[in-house]
Amino acid sequence: MKEAVVGRHGTGAARGPSPDPAVVAVRVAVRRALAGLPVDGPVLVACSGGADSLALAAATAFVTSRVGRPAGLVTVDHGLQAGSAGRAAAVAEWAARVGFDPVEAVPVTVAGRPGGPEAAARQARYQGLSNAARRHRASAVLLGHTRDDQAETVLLALARGAGPRGLAGMPARRDLAGVPLLRPLLDVTRAQTRDACAALGLTPWQDPHNTDPSYARARVRADALPALVAALGDGVVDNLARTARLLAADTAALDDLATAALGTPQPRPDGVGLPVRDGGGLSVAALAGLPGAVRSRVLHAWARELGAPPGALSHRHVDALDALVTAWRGQGPTALPGGVRVARRDGRLLPVDLGGPAAVR
Numbered sequence: 412m413k414e415a416v417v418g419r420h421g422t423g424a425a426r427g428p429s430p431d432p433a434v435v436a437v438r439v440a441v442r443r444a445l446a447g448l449p450v451d452g453p454v455l456v457a458c459s460g461g462a463d464s465l466a467l468a469a470a471t472a473f474v475t476s477r478v479g480r481p482a483g484l485v486t487v488d489h490g491l492q493a494g495s496a497g498r499a500a501a502v503a504e505w506a507a508r509v510g511f512d513p514v515e516a517v518p519v520t521v522a523g524r525p526g527g528p529e530a531a532a533r534q535a536r537y538q539g540l541s542n543a544a545r546r547h548r549a550s551a552v553l554l555g556h557t558r559d560d561q562a563e564t565v566l567l568a569l570a571r572g573a574g575p576r577g578l579a580g581m582p583a584r585r586d587l588a589g590v591p592l593l594r595p596l597l598d599v600t601r602a603q604t605r606d607a608c609a610a611l612g613l614t615p616w617q618d619p620h621n622t623d624p625s626y627a628r629a630r631v632r633a634d635a636l637p638a639l640v641a642a643l644g645d646g647v648v649d650n651l652a653r654t655a656r657l658l659a660a661d662t663a664a665l666d667d668l669a670t671a672a673l674g675t676p677q678p679r680p681d682g683v684g685l686p687v688r689d690g691g692g693l694s695v696a697a698l699a700g701l702p703g704a705v706r707s708r709v710l711h712a713w714a715r716e717l718g719a720p721p722g723a724l725s726h727r728h729v730d731a732l733d734a735l736v737t738a739w740r741g742q743g744p745t746a747l748p749g750g751v752r753v754a755r756r757d758g759r760l761l762p763v764d765l766g767g768p769a770a771v772r
């Protein structure tokens with residue numbers, strides 16, 4: 412494994428007046444992401460030492476030092492490769508040298524987690540990051556995903572037949588156990604992060620997983636996306652990322668409509684529409700009056716409310732709930748993950764006791 416070598420320079424803070432365009436692009440992206448964020452704790456950069464998060468870290472050190480905002484850095488040691496502790500230590504040493512405070516190398520245990528190796532490592536990493544964020548009362552955690560990562564995510568989602576939520580890719584902002592998780596570099600290319608590192612004299616760590624063909628993402632990166640670019644032109648990466656942005660906006664609007672539908676306890680004063688909630692359940696008539704895209708979101712949100720774990724709740728479960736509304740033929744209760752059952756009774760969808768009789772009609 413290549414050792415994590417972060418160069419003699421650092422963040423470019425002490426360099427001349429006209430920085431490299433790639434350095435500028437990364438700094439602008441970070442400045443935009445931090446604008447409006449409360450200064451009530453350090454922003455924490457999640458840094459592997461790879462080009463993307465190293466460029467992100469250098470830009471964050473630069474931007475935060477200019478505005479007097481505290482910034483820390485966390486590097487997670489997954490313990491999956493020989494020398495991983497050395498890589499984490501090298502990243503942490505560089506971070507402390509360029510002024511990050513706090514700096515943490517966080518060891519995590521990947522073995523024994525559900526899902527494949529990628530999913531298990533991701534889950535361990537996010538847990539390590541959210542624990543660090545809580546410990547340091549961070550105002551945000553920053554990740555280095557780029558436009559290329561977003562295009563790969565959209566392609567992978569398309570290939571597995573994902574719906575609009577999957578095709579919306581990675582959000583620029585989401586919640587991580589109460590702390591905002593930001594991806595400032597979604598409009599920055601991987602070539603720019605590499606150029607920025609080179610211009611700053613930083614030598615990124617090369618993650619062997621990124622070129623390991625046993626990972627689907629590595630195959631997309633090495634083969635599928637370059638083949639698409641060769642066949643369809645350079646715009647493909649930008650266009651896939653644009654698709655993600657468009658679908659993210661549509662998905663957010665539909666989510667808002669579903670939240671409003673589920674949150675309206677009374678008939679609307681204008682008499683239009685029916686309240687969806689009805690005596691501890693949901694009104695079939697009101698559900699039937701919603702557009703399908705809103706109804707499926709209402710049913711998904713309600714199933715979660717009833718205790719179905721989000722990770723286990725699939726489109727098949729939501730389709731089965733939907734069939735109680737739109738394809739009613741007297742079928743029995745629908746079983747959801749987490750031991751929840753839902754029956755149609757007296758014109759309502761109702762949770763029914765496990766094992767109890769479900770008199771449906």
Ligand SMILES: Nc1ncnc2c1ncn2[C@@H]1O[C@H](COP(=O)(O)OP(=O)(O)OP(=O)(O)O)[C@@H](O)[C@H]1O
Pocket residue numbers: 457458459460461462463464465485486487488489536553554555556557560618621
């Ligand atoms: N070991 C780690 N410690 C801290 N943060 C990490 C670690 N691995 C990944 N991350 C965060 O998650 C982001 C995405 O990582 P991933 O490995 O999926 O993509 P990448 O394009 O190879 O990123 P990078 O070039 O930064 O390694 C990184 O940019 C970084 O912010």
